[in-house]
Amino acid sequence: MSIVVVGSVAFDTIETPFGSAERAIGGSATYFSIAASYFSHVRLVAVVGEDFSDEYRAAFLSKGIDLEGLEVVAGGKTFYWHGRYGKDPNERESLATELNVFEAFRPILPASYRDSEYLFLGNIDPDIQIEVLNQMEDAPFVGCDTMNFWIEGKTESLRRLLGRVDILFINDEEARMLSGERNLVKAAGAVLGMGPSAVVVKKGEHGAFLFTREFTFFAPAYPLAEVTDPTGAGDSFAGGFMGYLAGAPQRNGRHLRRAMLCGTVTASFTCGSFSIERLKDIAEQDLDDRFRTLVDLVSLGEE
Amino acid sequence: MSIVVVGSVAFDTIETPFGSAERAIGGSATYFSIAASYFSHVRLVAVVGEDFSDEYRAAFLSKGIDLEGLEVVAGGKTFYWHGRYGKDPNERESLATELNVFEAFRPILPASYRDSEYLFLGNIDPDIQIEVLNQMEDAPFVGCDTMNFWIEGKTESLRRLLGRVDILFINDEEARMLSGERNLVKAAGAVLGMGPSAVVVKKGEHGAFLFTREFTFFAPAYPLAEVTDPTGAGDSFAGGFMGYLAGAPQRNGRHLRRAMLCGTVTASFTCGSFSIERLKDIAEQDLDDRFRTLVDLVSLGEE
Numbered sequence: 001m002s003i004v005v006v007g008s009v010a011f012d013t014i015e016t017p018f019g020s021a022e023r024a025i026g027g028s029a030t031y032f033s034i035a036a037s038y039f040s041h042v043r044l045v046a047v048v049g050e051d052f053s054d055e056y057r058a059a060f061l062s063k064g065i066d067l068e069g070l071e072v073v074a075g076g077k078t079f080y081w082h083g084r085y086g087k088d089p090n091e092r093e094s095l096a097t098e099l100n101v102f103e104a105f106r107p108i109l110p111a112s113y114r115d116s117e118y119l120f121l122g123n124i125d126p127d128i129q130i131e132v133l134n135q136m137e138d139a140p141f142v143g144c145d146t147m148n149f150w151i152e153g154k155t156e157s158l159r160r161l162l163g164r165v166d167i168l169f170i171n172d173e174e175a176r177m178l179s180g181e182r183n184l185v186k187a188a189g190a191v192l193g194m195g196p197s198a199v200v201v202k203k204g205e206h207g208a209f210l211f212t213r214e215f216t217f218f219a220p221a222y223p224l225a226e227v228t229d230p231t232g233a234g235d236s237f238a239g240g241f242m243g244y245l246a247g248a249p250q251r252n253g254r255h256l257r258r259a260m261l262c263g264t265v266t267a268s269f270t271c272g273s274f275s276i277e278r279l280k281d282i283a284e285q286d287l288d289d290r291f292r293t294l295v296d297l298v299s300l301g302e303e
Numbered sequence: 304m305s306i307v308v309v310g311s312v313a314f315d316t317i318e319t320p321f322g323s324a325e326r327a328i329g330g331s332a333t334y335f336s337i338a339a340s341y342f343s344h345v346r347l348v349a350v351v352g353e354d355f356s357d358e359y360r361a362a363f364l365s366k367g368i369d370l371e372g373l374e375v376v377a378g379g380k381t382f383y384w385h386g387r388y389g390k391d392p393n394e395r396e397s398l399a400t401e402l403n404v405f406e407a408f409r410p411i412l413p414a415s416y417r418d419s420e421y422l423f424l425g426n427i428d429p430d431i432q433i434e435v436l437n438q439m440e441d442a443p444f445v446g447c448d449t450m451n452f453w454i455e456g457k458t459e460s461l462r463r464l465l466g467r468v469d470i471l472f473i474n475d476e477e478a479r480m481l482s483g484e485r486n487l488v489k490a491a492g493a494v495l496g497m498g499p500s501a502v503v504v505k506k507g508e509h510g511a512f513l514f515t516r517e518f519t520f521f522a523p524a525y526p527l528a529e530v531t532d533p534t535g536a537g538d539s540f541a542g543g544f545m546g547y548l549a550g551a552p553q554r555n556g557r558h559l560r561r562a563m564l565c566g567t568v569t570a571s572f573t574c575g576s577f578s579i580e581r582l583k584d585i586a587e588q589d590l591d592d593r594f595r596t597l598v599d600l601v602s603l604g605e606e
Contacts, residue, residue, distance in 0.1 A: 087485055182390055184508075185528040205487075206509040207523070218600045220510070220521040225488040254604045261603075297521045298601035300564075301557045 002041045003246045004140075005032045006107050006132050007122020007235070009046040009070070010079040013096075014229055014274055017087050021229070024275035025056055027079060028122040028145065031232035034279050035266035036120075036243025037063035038287060043113045045069035045132070047105045049076035059280055068110045076101035089230045089271075090204060109135045116140055118246040120238065121165075123147050126157035133164060141251065143167045143242045144196075145235075151178050163195040169238045171202045184209065188216075198256065200241065200263075202234055210260050215253055219260040220297055222268035222290055229274045233267040236279060240266030265290040305344045306549045307443075308335045309410050309435050310425020310538070312349040312373070313382040316399075317532055317577055320390050324532070327578035328359050330382060331425040331448065334535035337582050338542025338569035339423075340366035341590060343549040346416045348372035348435070350408045352379035362583055371413045379404035392533045392574075393507060412438045419443055421549040423541065424468075426450050429460035436467060444554065446470045446545045447499075448538070454480050466498040472541045474505045487512065491519075501559065503544065503566075505537050513563050518556055522563040523600055525571035525593055532577045536570040539582060543569030568593040 007029030014021045033042045043066040048056075050072065060067055082096035107128065119140040121129040126146065133142065144165040150158055151174060158178075162168065168191060176182055179190035184201060188211035191199045201209040205227075210217040241263035248255040265287055272278040310332030317324045336345045346369040351359075353375065363370055385399035410431065417440040424432040426448040436445065447468040453461055454477060461481075465471065471494060479485055482493035487504060491514035494502045504512040508530075513520040544566035551558040568590055575581040 183528055183530070185526050189528075203509065206506065209526070216526060216600060218523040218526075220523065220601075223488050223512070223519060223521075225486055225492075227486070257603050295603065297519060298523075300560050300598065 001118060001246045002043055002113075002116040003036055003118035003120060003242055004043045004045060004069075004109065004113050004116045004136075005029050005036065005120040005122060005239075006045040006129075007032060007120075007124065007145075008079055008102055009044075009048050009052070010081055010102070011051075012231060012275065013080075013082040014231055015084040016089075016229055017085070018228065019274065021274035023080075025059060026081065026231060026275060028232075028235040030060075030276065031235035031270060031279065032120060032122060032239035032242075033060065033065050034063055034276055035236040035239025035263075035270070036246070037065055038240070038266065038282065039243035039262065040118070040246040042066065042243070043069060043116060045107045045109060045113070047071040047073060047101050047107075049073055049078040049101045052078050059276060063280065066113075069107075069113055071105075071108075073101040083231065085229070089227045107132050118242060119143070120242050121145065121161075122235070123150075126150050126154045126161045130157065130161050130164075133161070141166050141245075143169060143238060145169045145238060146174065148174055148177055159194060162191075165196050167198040167200065168196045169200045169202065169234070169241075171204070171234065175199070175201050200238075200260070202237060204230070204233070208237065208260060208264065210256060212253070212256070217257045217260055219264045220294065222264055222294060223297070224268060224271055227271045230271050231274075232270050232276070232279075236270040237263035237267040240264070261291055261294050262287075264294060304421060304549045305346055305416075305419040306339055306421035306423060306545055307346045307348060307372075307412065307416050307419045307439075308332050308339065308423040308425060308542075309348040309432075310335060310423075310427065310448075311382055311405055312347075312351050312355070313384055313405070314354075315534060315578065316383075316385040317534055318387040319392075319532055320388070321531065322577065324577035326383075328362060329384065329535060329578060331535075331538040333363075333579065334538035334573060334582065335423060335425060335542035335545075336363065336368050337366055337579055338539040338566075338573070339546025339549070340368055341543070341569065341585065342546035342565065343421070345369065345546070346372060346419060348410045348412060348416070350374040350376060350404050350410075352376055352381040352404045355381050362579060366583065369416075372410075372416055374408075374411070376404040386534065388532070392530045410435050421545060422446070423545050424448065424464075425538070426453075429453050429457045429464045433460065433464050433467075436464070444469050444548075446472065446541060448472045448541060449477065451477055451480055462497060465494075468499050470501040470503065471499045472503045472505065472537070472544075474507070474537065478502070478504050503541075503563070505540060507533070507536070511540065511563060511567065513559060515556075515559070520560045520563055522567045523597065525567055525597060526600070527571060527574055530574045533574050535573050535579070535582075539573040540566035540570040543567070564594050564597050565590075567597060
């Protein structure tokens with residue numbers, strides 16, 4: 001099945017204590033779409049400037065990602081972010097954020113996208129997320145990301161959106177902020193009460209929870225001995241998750257649980273390099289190997 | 304099989320935003336021994352003052368814990384700790400620490416203890432931990448706890464001890480400090496290089512890793528909707544782990560993995576009340592239920 005993703009495509013300059021990358025490709029929709037492409041057909045909706053050359057398009061096209069929805073603003077510049085990580089990959093400082101063409105982004109879905117069965121609304125203004133959702137023909141299965149900025153500043157729009165979303169991806173602090181509950185189990189229960197049938201609470205290096213009304217599942221993070229650059233890990237998680245689900249024979253508890261491990265695996269590859277260097281070239285065997293390692297990591301070894 | 308535990312028995316005054324407890328029983332050896340008592344016969348070595356009345360002994364005796372090694376110092380006062388937790392249970396402030404009789408504690412193992420097959424060295428001066436180990440007759444299977452204070456202040460003694468320890472229990476920050484490695488996978492590898500055949504890295508609400516030379520296992524924390532008081536959770540983890548292992552038919556990967564879940568379960572009950580209130584009264588069915596919940600939490604649901 002096809003999955004539409006709406007979000008950012010950007011150039012990132014990243015510094016870490018171990019190296020750096022200059023104006024490498026980044027953005028939530030970039031990481032999401034490449035991660036999802038291993039499991040499903042992906043249709044991208046985003047905006048870039050004239051500085052986004054064919055060389056950058058090639059990374060998407062080689063993964064079979066549909067770029068009909070990639071708007072190019074004549075004379076415009078692509079979203080640019082410059083960040084620096086400390087020795088602890090959880091400590092991150094933004095040195096520059098230039099929204100450029102992303103600032104006035106009003107996504108229009110190409111007609112050919114509108115019958116897609118899956119939709120992922122990357123982290124943008126909830127009012128725009130609703131506009132995108134309204135453009136879909138049938139009721140797709142909707143995944144959604146958000147952040148503290150919208151939780152605080154656009155509470156009502158976000159709540160309206162959540163009533164129409166199937167699965168929300170947030171991190172632990174956002175879950176606490178959105179629900180007003182410190183305890184994560186209670187926070188997730190409160191978020192489920194806002195509409196979604198599932199909530200994925202991402203805890204970075206500490207793994208991720210999937211809460212539904214029927215069951216709770218936990219996926220440990222992949223135990224990496226080297227984290228080169230965690231930028232995009234959350235988006236890669238959502239991409240692996242949603243992509244797997246869109247490609248699965250059924251959408252049930254069994255496949256939601258497997259989707260959690262696929263998201264963990266794609267996120268782990270993203271952490272292994274700057275930008276999409278590692279993410280864009282994962283062999284099927286590598287995906288399988290890390291999936292199996294995750295299963296073994298929590299297995300009681302009775303089989 | 305029998306397990307000897309050496310550590311502290313204390314009176315704790317605890318304040319949390321949700322309640323408080325005054326001079327309730329605490330201490331590492333208390334939590335460890337009661338948790339372990341669900342799986343094995345436990346022999347306690349600790350010191351208390353004359354203020355430690357029969358009413359406090361009853362909690363141990365009702366669990367079949369051998370108190371021959373509980374030294375009572377005439378005219379002395381029991382170790383006292385006063386702590387306060389913030390809304391976030393990870394934020395803890397020590398308001399008073401009165402070592403009292405614990406300050407001059409030089410543990411002497413009763414003759415009847417010395418043939419025990421398992422030994423747990425609670426968090427005390429590594430030189431004293433070595434003295435205790437030297438008192439054992441045969442080479443027992445040795446578990447050990449430590450803390451940043453000894454890692455920094457008694458590095459050499461600790462390293463000498465680690466060469467004789469089978470399994471070390473530490474938290475993530477201690478693992479980083481002991482190894483000098485920020486990354487947990489690398490840190491654990493370095494600690495394994497110091498002697499132990501297994502390292503348990505406790506991450507509190509984020510679960511615990513077991514690293515061995517043969518395999519890595521991860522146990523998520525039990526997802527609690529209420530954490531009343533986390534005091535003693537780490538000691539209860541070690542107690543459930545070591546107790547299960549001492550009672551298991553074999554000591555192999557399968558049972559080390561199950562020990563991780565038993566430790567997680569006993570720790571979860573400790574968090575559910577002040578002091579040992581909940582820990583001391585766990586029905587077998589409750590243990591089984593939480594064990595099963597942990598298995599389901601990470602199960603792909605294919606069986």
